[in-house]
Amino acid sequence: MQSKLILQFIKKKYLKMYIKELPAYEGKEVTLRGWVANRRDSKGLVFINLRDGSGVCQCIAEAGKISENDFEQAGKLSLESAIELTGTVVKDERQIGGYEVHVSKLTVIQLAEEFPIAKKEHGIEFLMDNRHLWLRSQRQWAILRIRNTIIYSIHQFFQKEGFVQMDAPVFTGNACEGTTNLFETDFYGSPAYLSQSGQLYGEAMAMAFGKIYTFGPTFRAEKSKTRRHLSEFWMIEPEMAFYDIHQNMDLIEDFLHYVIRQVLDNCQNELKLIERDTSVLESSLKKFPRLTYDEAVAIIKGEKDVNGQNSIRSLEKELAEVEAKITELEAEIAEREARLAEPGMKKGEINFNQNKIATMKNELKDYEESRRNIPQWIESAKNFQYGNDLGGSDETVITRLFDVPVMVYDWPHEVKAFYLKRNPDNPRFARGVDVLAPEGYGEIVGGGERETNEQMLREKIIEHQLPMQDFEWYLDLRRYGSVPHAGFGLGLERLVTWLCKLKHVRESIPFPRMYGRLLP
Ligand code: 4AD
Ligand code: MG
Numbered sequence: 001m002q003s004k005l006i007l008q009f010i011k012k013k014y015l016k017m018y019i020k021e022l023p024a025y026e027g028k029e030v031t032l033r034g035w036v037a038n039r040r041d042s043k044g045l046v047f048i049n050l051r052d053g054s055g056v057c058q059c060i061a062e063a064g065k066i067s068e069n070d071f072e073q074a075g076k077l078s079l080e081s082a083i084e085l086t087g088t089v090v091k092d093e094r095q096i097g098g099y100e101v102h103v104s105k106l107t108v109i110q111l112a113e114e115f116p117i118a119k120k121e122h123g124i125e126f127l128m129d130n131r132h133l134w135l136r137s138q139r140q141w142a143i144l145r146i147r148n149t150i151i152y153s154i155h156q157f158f159q160k161e162g163f164v165q166m167d168a169p170v171f172t173g174n175a176c177e178g179t180t181n182l183f184e185t186d187f188y189g190s191p192a193y194l195s196q197s198g199q200l201y202g203e204a205m206a207m208a209f210g211k212i213y214t215f216g217p218t219f220r221a222e223k224s225k226t227r228r229h230l231s232e233f234w235m236i237e238p239e240m241a242f243y244d245i246h247q248n249m250d251l252i253e254d255f256l257h258y259v260i261r262q263v264l265d266n267c268q269n270e271l272k273l274i275e276r277d278t279s280v281l282e283s284s285l286k287k288f289p290r291l292t293y294d295e296a297v298a299i300i301k302g303e304k305d306v307n308g309q310n311s312i313r314s315l316e317k318e319l320a321e322v323e324a325k326i327t328e329l330e331a332e333i334a335e336r337e338a339r340l341a342e343p344g345m346k347k348g349e350i351n352f353n354q355n356k357i358a359t360m361k362n363e364l365k366d367y368e369e370s371r372r373n374i375p376q377w378i379e380s381a382k383n384f385q386y387g388n389d390l391g392g393s394d395e396t397v398i399t400r401l402f403d404v405p406v407m408v409y410d411w412p413h414e415v416k417a418f419y420l421k422r423n424p425d426n427p428r429f430a431r432g433v434d435v436l437a438p439e440g441y442g443e444i445v446g447g448g449e450r451e452t453n454e455q456m457l458r459e460k461i462i463e464h465q466l467p468m469q470d471f472e473w474y475l476d477l478r479r480y481g482s483v484p485h486a487g488f489g490l491g492l493e494r495l496v497t498w499l500c501k502l503k504h505v506r507e508s509i510p511f512p513r514m515y516g517r518l519l520p
Helices: 002-014 019-025 068-076 124-129 138-160 199-209 245-266 268-273 279-283 293-300 311-341 347-382 392-399 454-463 468-476 492-499
Strands: 029-042 045-051 056-062 082-091 099-110 184-187 190-194 211-219 232-241 290-292 406-412 426-437 442-449 485-491
Touching: 019 029, 019 056, 019 099, 029 056, 029 099, 045 068, 045 082, 056 068, 056 082, 068 099, 138 211, 138 245, 138 268, 138 492, 199 211, 199 232, 199 468, 199 485, 232 245, 232 492, 245 268, 245 279, 245 406, 245 426, 245 442, 245 485, 245 492, 290 293, 293 392, 293 406, 311 347, 311 392, 347 392, 392 426, 392 442, 426 485, 426 492, 442 492, 454 468, 485 492
Parallel strands: 056 099, 290 406
Antiparallel strands: 029 045, 029 082, 045 056, 082 099, 184 190, 211 232, 232 485, 406 426, 426 442, 442 485
16 A cells, blocks of 8 residues: 555656556546647647557647647647646546546647658558658557567466576577578678577577577578568577477467467457457467378368368359459449549548548458469469478468468478477478468467487488588587477567468568668
8 A cells, every 4th residue: 555655656756647547547637748649629629639658548628728828739739749738537438548638738848740641541661661650550559569468478478387588699600490591790700690590509508407498589581572571580489308299289389378368368459459350369279280291281282171161162262252342342442433523522521532442442452462362372272292391372271271270290301490300100201390370371380399319410411501510519419418309489470460460570570670671
């Protein structure tokens, strides 16, 4: 009690009051500081939507209830101006957050210049160029708060499970995931690579601490623009001594269940803001199907159905629906455009129609993208060559059939990394596991059980044309107390993208780095 009073006193003294705390201050006078997210005037009233990072609330300045000067200032506030205001907290269920503030005093901290991001629809390149400002929008705010909850719950899960967080270096001397996408840099005159994965170091640390996880930035030179690839992303990599592939899969499932549960429990507001239909997140709390590579291939090629659904036939059906939707949208856009061209429409109506057309055109773009993609998915699914790695479109094809992540394990060893253990009963297969997220998202986790046999590893290192001397330290782990062990890597941005159902991974990280994008 005492400490609560002191806290309130401190808050008053330093005016550290946030919008999310308003419910505790009903009927009281508070001071808030923030930015103008919106302003609208109506006879003798100025409505300000104030944004302070913790939330948004409507603040009303009424002529006569504040000084003339303050009222005049309120009427001139531009979008994103910084202000401080004092007022009384009033409950109003119709408002965002359920409360509004009746302003008694207002101070302008800075009157903003015309904000480049207006309320109208902008193109993605424009928004990306203005990422430093775009972050302030409600949608971006919500996504990145969900990202924060995910990060926090990842630490909670592993710490509760007795894992130790250990950091792997960012400058590395050897490749972990093949040499094709390494970023080379200069390390005092010698080449060094930015880390592609902390795994090899994770294995060494697991032999010292039993169960560890790394959580760090990861770099891959992916010279193509896809909606799944970043050049810099964050990866969580647990590594566990004495775990086999099956225990690894149990852990992945418990871990993802935990994170999804936390997001559902703590981010309802944010999920609503981004209009995320959470039914697939709820259904993902059940057991994840575990398919061997062979089973996954049969499903992709349409040789095996899932819950009565066939991959190829369901895609063909969807293509027909998409085509119908496109025809419908095109007709409606044409009709509205024709009406706009006629004289006599009121200004409000014109605006309404123009906005409606812009929204429909965006929708149309999505459908047109599906119309381009679906036939390609069908083609590549039909022609999938047994023995190949799954490509992005194969992952899309299989995961659209499930309402829960699926795990694919036991892969042809040729397509997987050098460090994976072979299935002792069938050495054609390596004990890797990929977790594919539903709704077409595809791979979010890659991992597996590690090879413990030094000779096998040496052969694989040669086969992958990797410089043996750089791996001697890693091979030491097989000479001194080698034990069965396993681990995995979760791409944070891939998880955020799926949980928020984003179209592209670029919105899942504050400042994305990808092919063609280094600024801001
Ligand atoms: O499947 P990957 O390549 O696995 C590894 O790096 C292992 N060494 C992990 C381990 O076992 N410790 O990458 C793991 C995950 C992928 O499943 C994906 O989620 C993410 O990292 N990822 C990317 N995310 C965004 N952009 C990229 N370019 C990514 N490449 C991989
Ligand atoms: Mg992978």
